[in-house]
Amino acid sequence: MSDLLRLRDMEADDPRREQRLDEIRREAERRGKLQVVSTRPAGAPFPQASTDTGYYGIPLLKQPPWTWEIPLYFFAGGAAGAAAVIGAIADYTGADRELVQHARWIAAAGSVISPALLIADLGRPERFLAMLRVFKPQSPMSVGVWTLLGFSSVAAAAAFAGFLTDRYGPSLPVKVLENAGQAASLLFGLPFSNYTGVLIGATAIPVWNHNAGDLPLHFAASGLGAAVGILELMGHRKSRALQALGLGAAIFETWEGLRIEGRSHNHLDPLKHGPSGLITRTGGVLSGPLPVLLRVASLFGGERRSSNLRRWASWSSIVGSLITRFAWVHAGHVSARDWRLPLKDHPSAHQQSQENVRAVPNRS
Amino acid sequence: MSVTAFLTDSTLCIGCKACEVACKEWNGISQDGLDWSGFSYDNTEAVGASTWRHVKFVEEAPLPGFGGNAAEHNSWSFSSDVCKHCEQAGCLEACPTGSIVRTEFGGVFIQPDVCNGCGYCVTACPFGVVERNQKDGRAFKCTFCYDRQKVGLQPACAKACPTESIKFGEIEDLRREAQSRVDELHRRGMNDATIYEPLNTSVEGTHAFFIVRGDPRAYNLPPAPEVPTTYLKKSWRSSAIAAGLLLGGTLVAFLSDGNRSDGRGR
Numbered sequence: 192m193s194d195l196l197r198l199r200d201m202e203a204d205d206p207r208r209e210q211r212l213d214e215i216r217r218e219a220e221r222r223g224k225l226q227v228v229s230t231r232p233a234g235a236p237f238p239q240a241s242t243d244t245g246y247y248g249i250p251l252l253k254q255p256p257w258t259w260e261i262p263l264y265f266f267a268g269g270a271a272g273a274a275a276v277i278g279a280i281a282d283y284t285g286a287d288r289e290l291v292q293h294a295r296w297i298a299a300a301g302s303v304i305s306p307a308l309l310i311a312d313l314g315r316p317e318r319f320l321a322m323l324r325v326f327k328p329q330s331p332m333s334v335g336v337w338t339l340l341g342f343s344s345v346a347a348a349a350a351f352a353g354f355l356t357d358r359y360g361p362s363l364p365v366k367v368l369e370n371a372g373q374a375a376s377l378l379f380g381l382p383f384s385n386y387t388g389v390l391i392g393a394t395a396i397p398v399w400n401h402n403a404g405d406l407p408l409h410f411a412a413s414g415l416g417a418a419v420g421i422l423e424l425m426g427h428r429k430s431r432a433l434q435a436l437g438l439g440a441a442i443f444e445t446w447e448g449l450r451i452e453g454r455s456h457n458h459l460d461p462l463k464h465g466p467s468g469l470i471t472r473t474g475g476v477l478s479g480p481l482p483v484l485l486r487v488a489s490l491f492g493g494e495r496r497s498s499n500l501r502r503w504a505s506w507s508s509i510v511g512s513l514i515t516r517f518a519w520v521h522a523g524h525v526s527a528r529d530w531r532l533p534l535k536d537h538p539s540a541h542q543q544s545q546e547n548v549r550a551v552p553n554r555s
Numbered sequence: 556m557s558v559t560a561f562l563t564d565s566t567l568c569i570g571c572k573a574c575e576v577a578c579k580e581w582n583g584i585s586q587d588g589l590d591w592s593g594f595s596y597d598n599t600e601a602v603g604a605s606t607w608r609h610v611k612f613v614e615e616a617p618l619p620g621f622g623g624n625a626a627e628h629n630s631w632s633f634s635s636d637v638c639k640h641c642e643q644a645g646c647l648e649a650c651p652t653g654s655i656v657r658t659e660f661g662g663v664f665i666q667p668d669v670c671n672g673c674g675y676c677v678t679a680c681p682f683g684v685v686e687r688n689q690k691d692g693r694a695f696k697c698t699f700c701y702d703r704q705k706v707g708l709q710p711a712c713a714k715a716c717p718t719e720s721i722k723f724g725e726i727e728d729l730r731r732e733a734q735s736r737v738d739e740l741h742r743r744g745m746n747d748a749t750i751y752e753p754l755n756t757s758v759e760g761t762h763a764f765f766i767v768r769g770d771p772r773a774y775n776l777p778p779a780p781e782v783p784t785t786y787l788k789k790s791w792r793s794s795a796i797a798a799g800l801l802l803g804g805t806l807v808a809f810l811s812d813g814n815r816s817d818g819r820g821r
Contacts, residue, residue, distance in 0.1 A: 208581065212714045215577045220717040223571025246611060246775035247594040249601055256674035256687040273801065280805040286815040314672015314692025318652075321671040325653040329784055332675040333651035381798035388797075389790040393783045394678040395645060403786040404793045411797035415804075432805075432812035439804055523678075533681070533777040 245530045252395060252527040257312055257520065264308035265387045265516040269414025270421060271301020272384025275346055277418060279377035286432065292353050293425050297418060298376055299350035302343035309339065331390040338386055342379035348372035385411035391523065398526035401458040409447045416440035416478050417512035420505035428498045437504060438486045445479035458532060461522035471518040477511030558661040559704065560726040561763040562733050565634035566740060566748060567720035570596060574608040574635050577715030602636050604686035607697040608712045609636045613773050634774050635721055638684045638697035640762035643782040649679035661726065661762050662699030670694055681780035726762060733766060751776050757785045
C-alpha cells in the first residue's frame with residue numbers, strides 16, 4: 192500500500208514507473224496472445240457483433256448522469272421564469288397588485304429552489320463556483336448558469352422590495368429596487384423559462400437533439416402552464432388574462448403532443464413506446480388537451496362552476512408540466528441506451544463510407 | 556511541441572489487454588471489472604470513467620478465411636478503443652467550468668481540480684466516452700497521458716503494446732502511415748480493411764483513428780458522430796421565438812383583459 196502511494200507521488204519520468212510499463216509489455220509478449228480460437232463452441236448460440244447488432248448491442252452512448260433533481264429543476268425554473276414575466280407585464284399593464292406580488296413570490300421561490308437543485312445534482316457541489324470562472328456562449332450549461340444566477344439575484348429582490356412597499360408604504364430607494372428588480376427579472380425570466388430546452392436539445396442524446404428545435408418552445412409552454420396554474424391556485428381564478436394564457440399554453444402543448452405523435456422516426460420511439468412513452472403521453476394529456484377542455488368548459492356556466500373547473504385545469508397543468516420534465520429526462524436515458532440510433536446510417540454517413548473507399552484504392 | 560495522435564490498428568491487435576493494464580497502472584485507476592461480460596473475452600464492455608483503454612473482442616458470423624480462422628470458427632478481431640480526442644470536441648464545448656481544455660499536443664484533457672461534476676460533458680460526447688465516476692463525482696476519460704507527453708514520453712498504452720497495434724506520433728505522419736498500411740492490407744487481399752476517422756462530419760476528424768476490418772459499426776464506431784454544438788443554432792432560435800411568444804402573449808393577454816385591475820379572485 193505504502194509502495195503504491197509512493198509510486199503515485201513520483202514524477203512522470205521516474206525510471207521505475209517506466210520500467211513497470213516495460214514489464215507489462217514483456218509479460219504481454221510472452222503470455223498475452225490469445226491461443227484459443229473464439230470463445231464460442233461450434234453451433235452454440237452466442238451473441239455476435241455485426242453491422243446489425245453493433246458491438247453485441249452494448250449501448251454506444253453514455254446515459255445522462257442526472258438524477259431527480261434536474262427534471263425538478265426544469266420544472267421549478269420554467270414556472271419561475273414564466274411567473275416573473277407574468278408579474279412584470281401585469282405590473283406594467285396596471286393589473287391588480289396582489290396578482291403582481293404573487294407572481295413575484297413564485298419567481299422568488301423558484302429562484303431559491305432552482306440553484307439548490309442544480310447544486311445538489313453536481314458531483315462536487317462544493318465546486319459550484321467553478322462554473323463562474325468562465326462564460327462560454329457555446330455551452331448552454333454555462334449560459335444557463337449565468338442566467339440562473341442573474342435571475343435568482345433579481346427575482347428575490349423584486350419580490351422583497353414589493354413586500355416592503357406593501358407593508359411600510361412607498362419609499363424612493365425601495366421603489367427603485369422594486370422597478371429595477373422587476374425589469375431585470377423580466378429580462379432574465381424570458382430565457383430562464385425555456386433555456387433548459389436548449390440545454391438538453393444540444394446534446395448527443397438522439398431523442399433530445401432530434402427535437403432541438405421544439406424543446407425550448409415546448410418547455411416554455413410547459414412553464415407558462417405551470418406558472419398560470421400556481422397563480423390560479425393562489426386565488427386568481429377570475430383573471431381573464433390568466434385564463435387566456437393558460438388556454439394558450441395548453442393549446443400549444445396539445446399541438447406539441449400531436450406533432451410528436453404525428454412524426455414517425457426511430458429517434459422518437461422513447462416518447463411513444465414503453466414506460467417512457469407512457470409517462471410522456473400522460474404528461475402530454477395533463478398539460479395539453481385536458482386543461483384545454485376544462486378551461487373551455489369554465490367559460491360557460493356560473494362563477495362557482497368556472498372557478499372550480501379552473502382549479503382543476505390548474506392542477507392538471509402543474510402536474511402535467513412536472514411529469515413532462517421527468518418524461519423527457521427519462522426518454523433521454525432510454526434513447527442513450529438504444530445502441531441502434533447512433534449506428535444508424537444517414538445520408539452524410541453514406542457519403543463518408545463511400546469516400547473512405549475512394550480514398551483507399553481497391554487493388555483486388 | 557507537435558500535434559500528436561493515436562493510430563490503433565486492429566489488424567495487429569492480439570487481445571492481450573496490456574494497454575488496459577498499463578493505462579490503469581500509470582494513471583492509478585482502480586480495477587473495475589474482472590468478471591466476464593459474456594461477450595467474448597470482454598470485461599468492461601465500453602470505455603468509461605475507470606476504463607480509459609478498452610479492448611473490444613468482435614466475434615462475427617463465420618466467414619471462411621477471414622482473419623486466418625478455420626471455416627468452422629467465428630471470425631474474430633480485436634480493437635483497443637480509446638477517447639477519440641475530437642477536433643471539434645463536444646465535451647470541451649459543453650463544459651461550463653472550463654475544466655476541459657485542449658492541450659498543446661492537440662488532445663482533450665479534463666483538469667480534475669476544476670471539474671465540478673455537472674455531467675454535461677457526458678451527454679455531449681457522441682462516442683459515449685466521458686463518464687461521471689459515481690463515487691468521486693467528477694467526470695473522467697483518457698488524458699492522452701498529458702503528463703507523459705509533457706516530459707516527452709509516449710502514452711502508457713502505446714508504450715506497453717507488444718505488437719505496436721497502438722501507434723503514437725505526429726498526427727500527419729500517422730495519417731500517412733494509416734493510409735499506407737491499409738494499402739498494404741488491400742494488396743494482401745484484405746479488401747475490407749478501412750480507416751475509421753470521421754473527417755466528414757461536424758467532428759472534423761479525431762486525434763485517435765483506427766484501422767478496422769469490416770464495418771466499423773460492429774466495433775460500436777458511429778458512422779456519423781456529430782458535435783452537439785451543431786444543434787445550438789436551431790435550439791437558440793427556438794428559444795428566442797419562445798421568449799418572444801411568451802412576452803407578446805402575456806402583453807396581449809393582460810392588455811385585452813378589461814377587468815385586469817380588479818381581477819381579485821378571492
